[in-house]
């Protein structure tokens with residue numbers, strides 16, 4: 604989604620977000636992420652107004668003092684930026700890819716099931732299965748920090764069972780243009 | 788200072804994880820090997836922090852890092868990295884050459900007998916955000932300035948009024964977003980209405 608992203612051509616406008624909309628955004632984040640209000644307050648204080656940066660292809664990026672915090676594609680799940688996820692890695696359920704898949708991930712490719720189910724990969728246990736269409740943090744074998752953020756294409760149990768095709772769509776990854784930008 | 792710390796909330800915020808990022812490639816240190824500047828990253832880290840360097844690049848670290856990846860796959864990865872580095876260096880070189888060869892044109896355009904507009908073209912080649920530059924011009928000259936497409940379909944900034952000299956000065960000073968544009972790459976031209984054109 605951000606393999607090629609240029610502010611001059613891909614951003615259509617910036618607007619400050621009305622407080623009623625901020626409230627519902629905050630509620631969405633609290634509902635969708637594993638985070639308590641106190642921690643959310645740390646990086647997005649209630650009295651600080653965030654800005655909506657509208658981009659091409661219905662991408663909405665929300666920034667605080669120019670720093671992107673989270674984003675949304677159409678009305679999909681709320682996705683933290685990778686820099687925010689590095690600070691608060693627990694907010695999203697975790698999947699992991701094996702070492703062989705890292706360079707594909709960092710080229711923006713979707714994550715195939717075999718890279719997630721192999722010995723170096725990781726998918727949550729059956730009792731913590733992630734349904735389809737949810738935001739996940741993509742970790743990598745042998746690495747401490749997440750390398751990407753994706754949306755599950757199927758249920759994680761389904762990934763284990765079928766074990767082929769795309770398991771996780773890559774939305775944002777280390778080295779893409781959103782990573783490089785830092786400020787909008 | 789005035790706030791009472793006595794009745795602190797029952798739940799405390801979880802402190803953020805401090806990730807060490809590479810100053811060369813911007814990745815977390817452990818991911819430098821997947822970037823396109825590993826040689827430079829390693830040089831930098833060795834200078835910066837020898838302990839961290841050893842954590843990521845000592846013989847031992849390299850052994851355990853392999854994980855489930857086969858030796859052939861690792862060799863391929865290393866080859867890829869070398870290729871990527873060479874490609875990135877060539878690209879940076881070409882980008883710099885292109886930048887140094889590109890031109891900014893400040894054009895004074897006569898709209899009618901008394902009115903002029905000034906168009907500025909080519910700033911984007913020097914990494915200038917055109918919208919921000921237009922805003923800066925508008926504020927500085929208290930006039931209208933906007934980003935529009937010229938006849939060739941390229942973006943340019945059109946400022947109301949004859950401000951070509953002032954814009955040249957701003958570029959010389961490197962004011963605001965106009966920083967880092969070599970003055971030698973700027974040309975001033977005049978676009979006069981043809982006689983009887985009215």
Ligand SMILES: [Zn+2]
Nearest residue numbers: 809812819828
């Ligand atoms: Zn690096």
